[in-house]
Amino acid sequence: MTTKSAAAAARATVYGYPRQGRHRELKKAVEGYWKGRVTADALRATAAGLRRANWRQLAEAGIHEVPTGDFSYYDHVLDTTVMVGAIPARHRAAVAADPLDGYFAMARGTQDAAPLEMTKWFDTNYHYLVPELSPDTVFSADSAKQVAELTQALALGLAARPVLVGPVTYLLLAKPAPGAPAGFEPLTLLDRLLPVYAEVLADLRAAGATWVQLDEPALVQDRSPAELNAVARAYRDLSALTDRPRLLVASYFGRLGEALPVLAKAPVEGLALDFTEAAAANLDDLAAVGGLPGKRLVAGVVDGRNIWVNDLEKSLSTLGTLLGLADRVDVSASSSLLHVPLDTAMERDIEPQILRWLAFARQKTHEIVTLAKGLARGTHTIAAELAANRADLASRAGSPITRDPAVRSRAAAVTEADARRSPAYPERAAAQRAHLGLPLLPTTTIGSFPQTDELRTARAALRGGRLDTAGYERRVEAEIQQVISFQEKAGLDVLVHGEAERDDMVQYFAERLTGCLTTRHGWVQSYGTRCVRPPILAGDISRAEPMTVRWTTYAQSLTDRPVKGMLTGPVTMLAWSFVRDDQPRGDTARQVALALRDEVTDLEATGTSVIQVDEPALRETLPLRAADRAAYLSWATDAFRLTTSGVRPDTQIHTHMCYAEFGDIVRAIDELDADVISLEAARSHMQVAHELAAHGYAREAGPGVYDIHSPRVPSAGETARLLRTGLRAVPAERLWVNPDCGLKTRGWPETRASLENLVAAARTVREEISRS
Ligand code: GLN
């Protein structure tokens, strides 16, 4: 095929679309079903309506092939588990009794059966349910959901392409089921799984599918030769089937690297690749393997996971290059649009001019269609769109929001010394000991206390205009009084104000920082029915005025004990936001760090001696490829240190991280140079404390002794036992006593009892130490 006919054939497509609906109808229907207020039929009807509305919208916009099967009541990996019949033994009876209830039982657990574990979908903020497999797993095909959704789309007269999680990625995302022999690798089940995929493909073919997409994002991670062999085998076998649809293997979230030649050689009919900035290497790699002669290439040139308007001319130039490398080139987003909000048109509070810099799912669809049209019929056919796009890009680039000279010169003047605390830790620790006068095994909490009904009501009333700011602030002060008085009575040593003023630990700061935008309707699915509205770090970031000082100083005015100031760190601010794409992430992190550094300075100046900077997301945004990790950890730790290094030696800096595999980042944790770190540890029986110790971690640490993910109240005896385990890893002079994480999601009664037990346990163990 010539380049010219490859261009003429160019079409627009997407891999997936936001599932929740304009007003989160799906969330409401599913939660209503759980509460017994919505019938199963009504839930199904809502779901079918949402799918129909999405497809119509896509088709009307000019998307040629709509995706099917990307819809989910909860999670598409869980849907795949159902499709291949890998129901864990403990849920089989529930699934047999009622497939829908059994499905939700796997997602959420029941009285007697734990849910599947949940974890992050690659480096996004979407969470999937982890398949549990063992050598005994018997797969069996259940194509009902895939076939029904395809049939629904075809009946609307649409060209449709089912999208499935590919077999290799499915196995690589799985973990050994409880009881599986040590060292069991789910990928060894590939030969058993492929016949099930073959059956599903045959069913889809029979139902009218001409193409089926198999998603293999796991191939953008480092893969061993054995894993790459498995890929080659899987696609050789699936391609060898006689009665099958054409196969499109899709990868996204980065460059394919050594998996690219393997897929290029596979006898499938099409490949979909990421061609955004982060995966630019795919272009050269594709040329290096001689392109994809005879294959369809779907080019992900529109960023599927960030919200900035596309540079259409740049994309057209990429597409132009690709035309010479494949038989047919189609245009798409780099990944499913599941990861971005639905429609910028719903945002009334963002200035119209600024709104034009943003593209949510609906706007991205238009970009894709425009690019496909330009490619197929010539750029003169999209001249108006290109001119408007040029104007929007110029407006963004030239805006004072994008470039604030004061922020830039300050960031440029940062020296290495600004990001280094002096004196070194041992001397600081002595100064802090003298200044704070804390007992051995000091007790504290991680920051938030239960959010009460009164507080939620007040917040809703404030939003609805039924309560003024002064009234709301009085409510927050009342909460702080309650939190301080409880902590004093319970006998905690380092108190917190409880974070009543914060709805969300990132949103709160984003709303107050110059250069950040927040949305009203920009919901993105995080897991199941939980949706979040990530802020947008849009421009140069600075702090106009103190953000937390008033609440911390108010709390401190109520007590003689030290109250810990509480901030969200720069790495976490980036991780849970949409970040500008016109400069390296490290530059944005540095600006956020400088803004937060001002807050740290102000807290110290107003009498705060202990300041905690939370970085629960440090491990989360670790790059997918090992080769990219050092650079990330370097800017990330720099940003943390820049935030925290402007204080006196006797001011104590804490940090906090939630559960993660710390092995990969233990060195980076050390390089944060925080005086105290609190970590989640209760469920793993202090294992992280041992990991830190094994690394030679020499500062103070508080491995959590109270599991806050459960309403269960741990007894004082149990807490003391965990503390004694902790003492085997961290010596008493450096061990803190605290819960695993914030208490925001807990109720007051269990919080009260658990913290009283925690203080009692600390006292018991202190006595044991003084007697020995
Ligand atoms: N300070 C925060 C809180 O207690 C920390 C939350 C987190 O680590 N996710 O809520």
Ligand code: ZN
């Ligand atoms: Zn936490």
